[in-house]
Amino acid sequence: MNLTEARAALRNAKKVAVLTGAGISAESGIPTFRDAQTGHWARFRPEDLASPPAYARDPEMVWEWYAGRYRDVLRAEPNDGHRLLARLEQEKGDGFFLATQNVDGLHARAGSKRLVELHGNLLSARDEKTGEIFLLATPDELVTPPTSPNGNRMRPNVVWFGEFLPEDALEAAQDAFAAADVALVIGTSGVVYPAAGLALETLRRGGTVIEVNPDETELTPYMSFSLREKASLGLAELLGD
CATH class of the missing domain: 3.30.1600.10 (SIR2/SIRT2 'Small Domain')
Known part of the structure; x- marks a missing residue:
């Protein structure tokens, strides 16, 4: 698959599922967990x-x-990557689903609504x-x-080390990726499971999976197409901006 074919697949898809990781928020100046340990x-x-x-x-x-x-x-403020995904949601309507591994709340602030935060949210706390x-x-x-x-x-x-992801959020993500015509995997290293396995659900059901990441990842060999760009630029290319 080439970029033209990837654009066409995304444009024609009725159901799109997206997984985002730390890479999309890096452009907003949010350090990864380990990078924040300074x-x-x-x-x-x-x-x-x-x-x-x-x-x-x-x-x-x-x-x-x-x-x-x-x-x-x-x-921090949402960047063009967050905003482009919010726009894609508006275009796809109920056929869109976003699962993020990030805990910064930037997707919601950019306007995303069909969203689950697999690892929780730093802006809130839980009564013990x-x-x-x-x-x-x-x-x-x-x-x-x-x-x-x-x-x-x-x-x-x-979600801390040694804890399970929220069951409802994970099940919703698994269902969305299994049903997706096209899945986007953006700014994630592909090493943290079960989130990293979501794209494989799409592939198993015959869907297309497009990776946007400046670096190769452990998921790259399985991808239908990989775009070697940071999140905002890669999404702009895929959406024809």
């Missing part, structure tokens, strides 16, 4: 900052880490007793660890 945080292993045992051991330290990432995310999700206070007003309106301590609303 300065004071560089001496910690990821599991020391993002796992149930770490949180049980030192919730104040874990929240200090996440409060910093929360502030970074709020300073009831499981209810609440938006965090503004950075100036945020006290960590935060307390829910129920009076209970809250934990970051993200």
